[in-house]
Amino acid sequence: xxxxxxxxxxxxxxxxxxxxxxxxxxxxxxxxxxxxxxxxxxxxxxxxxxxxxxxxxxxxxxxxxxxxxxxxxxxxxxxxxxxxxxxxxxxxxxxxxxxxxxxxxxxxxxxxxxxxxxxx
Numbered sequence: 001x002x003x004x005x006x007x008x009x010x011x012x013x014x015x016x017x018x019x020x021x022x023x024x025x026x027x028x029x030x031x032x033x034x035x036x037x038x039x040x041x042x043x044x045x046x047x048x049x050x051x052x053x054x055x056x057x058x059x060x061x062x063x064x065x066x067x068x069x070x071x072x073x074x075x076x077x078x079x080x081x082x083x084x085x086x087x088x089x090x091x092x093x094x095x096x097x098x099x100x101x102x103x104x105x106x107x108x109x110x111x112x113x114x115x116x117x118x119x120x
Contacts, residue, residue, distance in 0.1 A: 027103055027111035038091055038119045045086040047076060047101055053111065057104040058084045065096040094119045 030048040035041075049055050058076030063069065072092065076084035091097070099115040 024102065024110040024112035027101060027113035029101060029103070029113050031099070031101060031113070031115045033091075033117065038097070038117055040091060040094055040119060042088040043091050045074065045089050045099070047084045047086070047103075049082045049084065049103055049111075051082040053082075053103065054105050055082075055084070055103045055111075056106050058086075059102045060086045060089065061100045061102070062089065062091065063098050063100070064093065065098060069093065091119055 028050060032046045034044040034046070045060055047058060047060075049058070055078075058078075060074040060076065062072040062074075072090050074086035074089045076086050079085055096118050097116065099117070101113045101115065103111045105111070
């Protein structure tokens with residue numbers, strides 16, 4: 001009887017593990033930061049995504065590689081031809097940064113890319 005309960009528990013765990021939503025697809029995009037090399041100041045981030053993705057929303061989150069830093073958020077503005085601009089992105093500290101670019105298409109599918117850089 002006890003063995004049967006464990007079998008049911010394991011079976012439920014396997015089923016639930018298979019139900020987890022898929023992660024984001026890799027985003028094939030070119031990303032540039034102005035000025036380059038990056039400086040402590042408000043910057044312009046340009047993201048070029050393939051037009052065939054039909055992206056309707058683009059967000060950028062900047063995190064530093066050390067603990068204690070509040071993430072910086074930016075919203076992309078569509079420029080046409082697959083180009084998106086994130087204006088006045090606040091690169092507010094020297095050190096190692098990770099930008100996470102998240103794009104969403106018309107069907108709700110999510111794409112993601114990480115870009116790493118250092119502000120000296």
